[in-house]
Each structure stands twice: as structure tokens, then as C-alpha cells.
Amino acid sequence: MADTSEVVRRLIESDGAIRSGLGRGLINQRSLARYIQNSAGAEGRDFSVDAIIGAIRRYPIDQSVASHQHIGTLLRKLTMKNKIADVAISNVPEIPAALGKFAAQVDYGRGETFRIVAGVESIRVVLDEKNLHRLATTVPKKDVRQTVTNLAEIIVSLAEVAEKTPGIVSTVTTELAMNGINMIEFMSCVPELIIVVDEKDALRSYASLEKLSETQKG
Numbered sequence: 001m002a003d004t005s006e007v008v009r010r011l012i013e014s015d016g017a018i019r020s021g022l023g024r025g026l027i028n029q030r031s032l033a034r035y036i037q038n039s040a041g042a043e044g045r046d047f048s049v050d051a052i053i054g055a056i057r058r059y060p061i062d063q064s065v066a067s068h069q070h071i072g073t074l075l076r077k078l079t080m081k082n083k084i085a086d087v088a089i090s091n092v093p094e095i096p097a098a099l100g101k102f103a104a105q106v107d108y109g110r111g112e113t114f115r116i117v118a119g120v121e122s123i124r125v126v127l128d129e130k131n132l133h134r135l136a137t138t139v140p141k142k143d144v145r146q147t148v149t150n151l152a153e154i155i156v157s158l159a160e161v162a163e164k165t166p167g168i169v170s171t172v173t174t175e176l177a178m179n180g181i182n183m184i185e186f187m188s189c190v191p192e193l194i195i196v197v198d199e200k201d202a203l204r205s206y207a208s209l210e211k212l213s214e215t216q217k218g
Contacts, residue, residue, distance in 0.1 A: 004051045004054070004055040005055045005059075007047070007055070008036060008052060008055040008056055008059055009055075009059060011039070011040065012056075012059055016171075016174035019061070022056075022061045023061050023062070029053050029056050029057070032056060033050075033052035033053045033056060034049060036052050037052060071167055071168050071171045072171070072212045073159075073213075074158050075156055075157075075158065075172075075209065075213035076157045076159055078154060078155070078156055078206060078210055079155045079157070080152060080153070080154050080202060080206050081113065081152065081155075082152045082202060083128060083199075084113060084127070084128065084151040084152055084153045084196060085127055085128070085129045085147060085148065085149045085151060086124060086126050086148045086151055086184055086185055087124070087125045087126075087132075087144060087148075088122050088123075088145040088146040088147075089122060089123045089139055089143050089144055089145065090121070090122060090143045090144075090145060091118065091119065091121055092143060094140075095123060095139065095143060098139050098140075099116060099123070099138070099139070101138055102114075102134065102138040105134060106127075106131070112127075112128055113126060114128075114131075115194065117185070122145060124185060126153065126185060126187075129149055132147070132149075150199045150200075151196050151197065151198060151199060152197055152198070152202035152205075153194060153195070153196050154194075154195045154196075154197065154202070154205055154209065155192055155193070155194055155195075156172065156192065156193040156194075157192055158191040158192065159191070160191060163191065168193075169186075169188060171212075172209065172212075175208055176205060176208060176209070178208075179204060181197060181201045181205050181208070182198070182201070183195055183197055184197055
């Protein structure tokens with residue numbers, strides 16, 4: 001069984017809101033201890049509130065916040081584009097060739113979007129809504145599992161050292177989760193992170209990541 005410090009560490013590091021609140025001195029430690037006791041299952045119930053408070057006080061919150069802030073400084077540039085679609089396609093033998101044919105028609109010079117994430121059973125394609133009709137002439141309708149429109153794409157450009165820095169993806173995704181934002185797609189292609197969200201969440205997503213970057217730099 002994990003000791004008190006380990007249980008407290010796991011919960012704080014998995015919850016960005018708690019970590020941020022502790023770092024700013026906004027969380028009552030006794031209330032947090034009761035929350036940990038109730039939410040940690042059998043492990044938490046084996047510890048007294050006072051033991052958990054002691055573990056909270058020993059947790060290196062300043063070090064954790066400093067690491068979070070350092071990652072914020074690595075977010076160099078944000079760009080956003082709307083009218084994006086996400087298409088799920090069955091990963092059957094003829095699809096890669098069909099998508100290769102479609103890719104040859106994409107005008108990257110004019111800023112058109114075309115991204116692929118391949119899984120075992122399906123392939124996800126992110127593209128401009130205006131090009132859906134062209135995709136339909138290339139990929140058989142029977143192989144299209146789902147099409148989601150009215151999306152936006154946010155590209156986070158990172159500093160060169162980001163590739164050797166742990167915790168970047170978790171920091172970015174936690175920031176979005178803390179703001180109640182659901183990611184439709186997430187692609188990591190360091191030095192860029194590509195995030196697809198519903199258009200209604202686009203401005204809020206952009207603002208939360210911009211705040212993460214600017215606050216940490218300040």
C-alpha cells in the first residue's frame with residue numbers, strides 16, 4: 001500500500017486545479033485533506049486527516065509550480081484556423097493510396113490543411129471543410145465512419161528545447177481541461193502541437209493557452 005505522501009503526490013500532480021490553487025495559497029489544506037481522504041478510495045481512508053495535511057505541507061509545491069511555469073515559457077507562438085473538419089475512415093488496404101491521391105490535390109501554398117493520424121482500425125483525417133467534397137470523390141462512402149464539422153485548429157509552436165523537456169503535453173492538456181475544453185483531436189509533431197476543438201470553444205482555448213504562455217513569461 002502506498003504511503004500518505006505518495007497518495008497526496010499522485011492526486012496533486014494529476015489535478016492542475018489543485019496544484020495551481022496550492023501554489024497561489026487559495027486552498028484550505030484541511031478541506032483538501034478531507035477531499036483526498038474521500039477520493040483516494042481505500043488508500044485514503046487508511047490515513048487520518050492530520051497525516052494527509054502533513055503530507056500536503058511536505059509536498060514541494062514551489063518546485064512543481066516552477067516546473068509548470070518553465071514549460072509555459074516554451075510556448076512561442078499560437079495560430080488558429082476555423083472551418084475545420086475531422087473525418088474517421090476505416091483503415092482498410094485501399095485507403096492509404098486513396099489518401100495519397102487526395103494529398104496531391106491539397107494546396108499547401110495557400111494554407112490548406114491536411115493532417116493524418118493512423119490507428120489500427122481507423123484513420124483520422126483533419127482538413128478544411130471546403131475540401132470535404134473532394135475527399136468524398138477519393139474515399140469510398142462505405143469506408144467513412146464519421147465526419148465532424150464546425151471545428152477549429154490551434155497550432156502551438158514550441159521552442160527548440162521542447163523536445164527534451166518532459167511534461168509539455170500534460171501541461172497543455174491540463175490547462176485546457178481546467179477550462180472545461182474538450183479536445184476533438186490532439187497531434188504532437190514537435191516543435192508543434194496541433195489541437196482540434198469545437199469552434200465554440202476555439203477562442204476560449206486560444207485564450208487559455210495564451211494566458212499560460214504570457215503569465216509564465218511575465
